[in-house]
Amino acid sequence: MPILARNAFEFFSHSPEQTRRVGMRLGALLQPGQVVLLEGNLGSGKTTLVQGIAQGWGSPNPVSSPTYVIVNDYRRADGKHLYHADAYRLTPGNALDTAILDLDFVLKDGTLVLEWAERVQDGLPNEFLRVVLSWMSEEQRHLVFTPQGKQYETMLKKLQQSLFGA
Numbered sequence: 001m002p003i004l005a006r007n008a009f010e011f012f013s014h015s016p017e018q019t020r021r022v023g024m025r026l027g028a029l030l031q032p033g034q035v036v037l038l039e040g041n042l043g044s045g046k047t048t049l050v051q052g053i054a055q056g057w058g059s060p061n062p063v064s065s066p067t068y069v070i071v072n073d074y075r076r077a078d079g080k081h082l083y084h085a086d087a088y089r090l091t092p093g094n095a096l097d098t099a100i101l102d103l104d105f106v107l108k109d110g111t112l113v114l115e116w117a118e119r120v121q122d123g124l125p126n127e128f129l130r131v132v133l134s135w136m137s138e139e140q141r142h143l144v145f146t147p148q149g150k151q152y153e154t155m156l157k158k159l160q161q162s163l164f165g166a
């Protein structure tokens, strides 16, 4: 396993429910304008994490996998949006804005959660929270959260506090 980057935080999940709970804690911290990049193989738990994120964020609707529609748009009563996008079908080298969505538009009053972010070559923001998920065994997943930018470092500290106290 590679050495963790400075400020990174790793979590071992033992069940889909536990992954959803971590997602809920993260979702509660997300603000408009923020971006979460999810990376990891088929079945590593990205969508499961997003189910929790959407719930914690306050989505009135449950999450379904966006693999075929590319972007799902969840809207809260306060008018804010949670965009759940999937780059699985991107040809490697595609730019985010031409292939999936207009980032400026989306981030104006929304938060973006992007599955298969490693397939996007261009057009990603400079700052984001990256979550890399990997399959350990049937019910175990390894999640590594890495912040890029101050606001995401702060977010990650709050997430750790929310999960473990401190």
Ligand SMILES: Nc1ncnc2c1ncn2[C@@H]1O[C@H](COP(=O)(O)OP(=O)(O)OP(=O)(O)O)[C@@H](O)[C@H]1O
Residues within 6 Å of the ligand: 013, 014, 015, 016, 017, 018, 019, 040, 041, 042, 043, 044, 045, 046, 047, 048, 049, 065, 067, 115, 138, 139, 140, 141
């Ligand atoms: N600890 C765990 N965390 C998350 N999912 C788990 C865990 N243990 C088992 N699973 C199961 O693994 C599967 C994860 O599927 P999920 O759709 O979340 O993955 P994904 O990374 O989004 O895949 P895809 O790339 O196909 O979109 C689900 O069936 C889930 O129930």
Ligand SMILES: [Mg+2]
Residues within 6 Å of the ligand: 046, 047, 048, 065, 115
């Ligand atoms: Mg998925």
